[in-house]
Amino acid sequence: MTTMVTVHRVNAQGLYRNADGTLEHSVQRSQQAIMSYELSHLRELEAESIHIMREVAAEFENPALMFSGGKDSIVMLRLAEKAFAPAKIPFPMLHVDTGHNFKEVIDFRDKRSADLGIKLIVASVQDAVDKGLAQDETGPRASRNRLQIPTLLNAIEEHRFDALFGGARRDEEKARAKERVYSFRDDFGQWDPKAQRPELWNLYNGRIKQGEHIRVFPISNWTELDIWQYIADDKVEIPAIYFAHQRMVFERDGMLLADNEFIERMEGEEPYEEQVRYRTVGDMTITGAVESDADTVEKIIEEVAATRQTERGATRADDRSSEAAMEDRKKEGYF
Amino acid sequence: MSEILRFATAGSVDDGKSTLIGRLLYDSKSIFEDQIESVTKASEKRGMEMDLSLVTDGLRAEREQGITIDVAYRYFATPKRKFIIADTPGHIQYTRNMVTGASTADVALILIDARNGVIEQSRRHSFIASLLRIPHMVVCVNKMDLVDYSQEAFEKVKEEFREFAMRLDVPDLTFIPVSALNGDNVVDKSENMPWYEGRSLLTHLENVHTASDRNMVDVRFPVQYVIRPMTDEHHDYRGYAGSVAGGVMKPGDEVVVLPSGFESTIKAIDTLDGPVDEAFAPMAVTVRLNDEIDVSRGDMICRPNNQPIVTQDVDAMVCWMDERATLLPRKKYAIKHSTRTARVMVKDLHYRLDINTLHRDEAATELSLNEIGRISFRSTVPLFLDEYRRNRETGSFVLIDEDSNATVAAGMILGETPS
Structure with a gap:
């Protein structure tokens, strides 16, 4: 080495x-002001994403934007705003709510949809559990992460969505690095990595049969740092949990988990107060915080640029289970 | 200088392509500790110290078989540029993946083993790069450590490649002697090859001049979506949203809308961040015109004195991408060209090209998976197109099988079918 x-x-x-x-x-x-006919990397990425969103709005009957309240979906929503201005975004937001979300994120979600004047559809994991479509895990490591899959697929069927925007990025994870911008899903919502449609130039094939749908990833080519730089550049508002704050946490598997009502602590897991922030936003049961004193976007960018851990590796228990954990979940219909 | 550089690589495990990319990511500190840890673990399982190729092979099947199957996109950045790598498999059975990765690339990275010189695979990759008109080509003569960093060995490969490349259309060609394994001339200049006066690969990529690659002359604005807010505030607003595919557009410019032929002038070019004075590729904007004319998705806005070819009869090179069915004359397909969707019928297959020898087989009657050939087709509606060599956006298309919905062909337009 x-x-x-x-x-x-x-x-x-x-x-x-x-x-x-x-x-x-x-x-x-x-x-930097660029005087020649060149775009900065953020503006070029922005243009590519807007192009994709307009294609979808033009070619699909019933798209929706999957909104998690995380920074990626927040940027995606901002791009949608840009793509259709001065008109309203011509599709609803869809949130798969596990019921284990951070309150700050839920409040943020409600405020954004109200400000934009677009419909918010909440697909609730609790409802799916109540209806018997999904079953809660038990024990200290119980999470509703996998239960999002049947909940989402049920919402797709119920609302007859034919295209769903997702905020996944290819730099996040190795299975995602191979996924198309238009990712075809069959009747069962499954992704088949070996049978992906070739995707060339900026020509996207959105043809589907009834019951099938396309997951569309307009920010595929953005990296974590691009997202943060864009948030800084465009002064995009984000939920407070991304910034350093005091929180009661305990340590598990080398991650800092928030002490909360949805997670059962194991022996020896003693909560203590720490200054932390979140790099990704998911369920309270599986999303780890990192120790940080970054309380501004600029400080976060500095931290992100200097960090030596990927955001999923550092803060997501769901991706640590095996080398192909994400690939397996995606095949079943995960985001 | 454009801040994003997209480059495509093709190759097999043996020629060190994945190692070279792993090296670029590793030495530019773009891979993270947890990724290095997982690569180290996986390498140990196979009895290797650290196999950098494992950084790029993402799917379970790829890791198991030790091959790259699909296009993988990788990202890294330096203070000068953001890089997007389309990493594609090199074997002939994955030609379609190579074509996919090449379609948006600014630079083609060709790897040649210094010991073996120009082999069939290098010729094939170079041909695909030139067919897809990747404007810049970098030939990395790899494994220089295995030929004692000999200048002579490097010059020999260079000569051999130049001779072959004369038959291709390569506007910008650069040769760099490297050892991906040891990092020579990848990020830093190698001390082992003092005779080499050029730049390291990364420094070269940071400085490739791409500004003149886009067409800034012919105004092409394919209308993607019509924006009509119909709110009190924007009661009469009617904007044509799209991405500029060529030229520079300015408010006040005289324009013509195809297919109607109605002329008007540009009133404003809008974005959410405010109106802009100029729009050029690849900007995504909303154009308003001074006259109320009928414009819809699939229409093209251009200048009256510089219009694209308007035709239903097209000649093109196509790469066939479907494993289930072959391209057959008389068959009908859906076509996506810029923002137009139509149907086409293949009228003629003129020849199939042997992508190893460039031999034209005029007796061919069909194209199957990964084969490339020249066809003529007729579309149900006129298309507004340019030769692919003039504009990669208005000169490209895909064909879609109307039964399976699969994307079955990638096409590069040669022009209107001669009558």
């Missing part, structure tokens, strides 16, 4: 490491 490491001026994902070891922002880079 040692023979491979050399000294570099380039830091992770685009921060400039100066000779004295300090980091220089690449946000400034994207804000």
Whole structure:
């Protein structure tokens, strides 16, 4: 290993490491006025995403935007706003609510849909459990993560959605790196990684038969750092839990989990107060916080650029179970 | 300089492609500790120290078989640029994946083993890169460590490749001697090859000049979606949303809308962040016109004195991508071209191209999976198109099987069928 490491001026994902070891922002880079016929990387990514969203709005009967309250879906919603302005976004938001969400996120979701004047459809895991479509896990490691799959598929069937926007990015996870922007799902909502439609230029094939649908990932080519830079550049509002705050947490499997009513602590898991923030937003039962004093977007960008752990690796118990955990869940119809 | 650079690589495990990408990501510190940890674990399982190719092979089947099956997209950034890598398999049975990855690439990265020189696979990859008109080609002569970092070995491969590339249309060609395994000339200049005066691969990629690759002359605006808020505030607003596919558009410009032929002038070019003075590719904007004319999705806005070819009869090169059925003359397909969707009938298959030898087989009667050939087709409605060599966006299309809904062909337009 040692023979491979050399000294570099380039830091992770685009921060400039100066000779004295300090980091220089690449946000400034994207804000530079570009006088020639060139777009900054954020504006080029933005244009690509807007193009995809307009294609879907034009070609599908009944699309919806899956909104989790996480930063990626927040950026996606902002892009949808841009794609159709000054008209309203021509499709509803769909939230798969496990009932184990952070309150800040739910409040944020409600406020955003009200501000945009678009319909919010909530597909509730609790309802699915009550109806017998899904069954709660028990024990200290119980999570409703997998229960989102039948809940979502049921909502798709009930509302007859033919296209669903998702905020997945290809840099997140290795199975996602291979997924198309238009990801075809069969009658059962399944993804078949070996039978994906070729996707060339900016031509997307959205043809489906009844009962099938397409998951559309307009921010496929964005990285975590791009998302944060865009949030900074465009002054996009995000829920407070992304910023450093005091919280009662306990440690499990090297992650900091919030002490909350939905999770049963095991022996030796003593809660304590810590200054933390969240890098991803999911269920309270599986989403870990990281120790941080980053209380502004700028500080978060600095932290993200200097970090040596992927966001899923660091904060998601669901992806740690095996090397192909995400691939397996996606095949069943996960986001 | 454009901040995003998309590059495509093709190759098999043996020629070190995955190792080279792993090296770029690793040395630019774009892979993370948890990824390195999982790669190290997986490598140990196979009795290897650290197999950088495992960074890129994502699907279970790929890891199990040790091959790349599908296009994988990878991301890394330096202070100068954001890079998007389309990493594709090199074997002939995955030609369609290579074509897919090449369709949006600015740079083609070709790997050649310094010991073996230009082999069939290198020729095939280069041909696909030139067919898809990737504007820049970088040939990495790899495994220089195994030929004692010899300049002579490098020059020999270079000469051989140049000779072959003369038959292709490669506007910009660069050669770099590297050792992906040891990192020579990948991120940093190698001390083992003082005779090499060029840049390292990463420095070269950071500096590739892509500004002149897009068509900034011919105004092409395929209308994607009509925006009509119908609110009190924007009662009469009618905007044509789309992505600029060529040229520079400005308020006040005289324009013509196809197919109607109605002329007007641009009133404003809107975005949520406010109106803009100019729009150019690949900007996604909303155009308003000064006259109320009928414009809908699939129409094209351009300049009266610079219009695309308007025709129903098209000649094109196609790459067949379907494993279930073959391309047959007389068969009908759906076509997606810019924002137009129509139906076409294949009239002629002129020849099938052997992508290893470039030999044209004029006796061919069908195209099957991964085969490339020249066809003529007729569409149900006129298409507004340019030659692919002039504009990759208005010159490309896909064919869709109307029964299976599969994307069955990728097409590059040569022009109107000569009568």
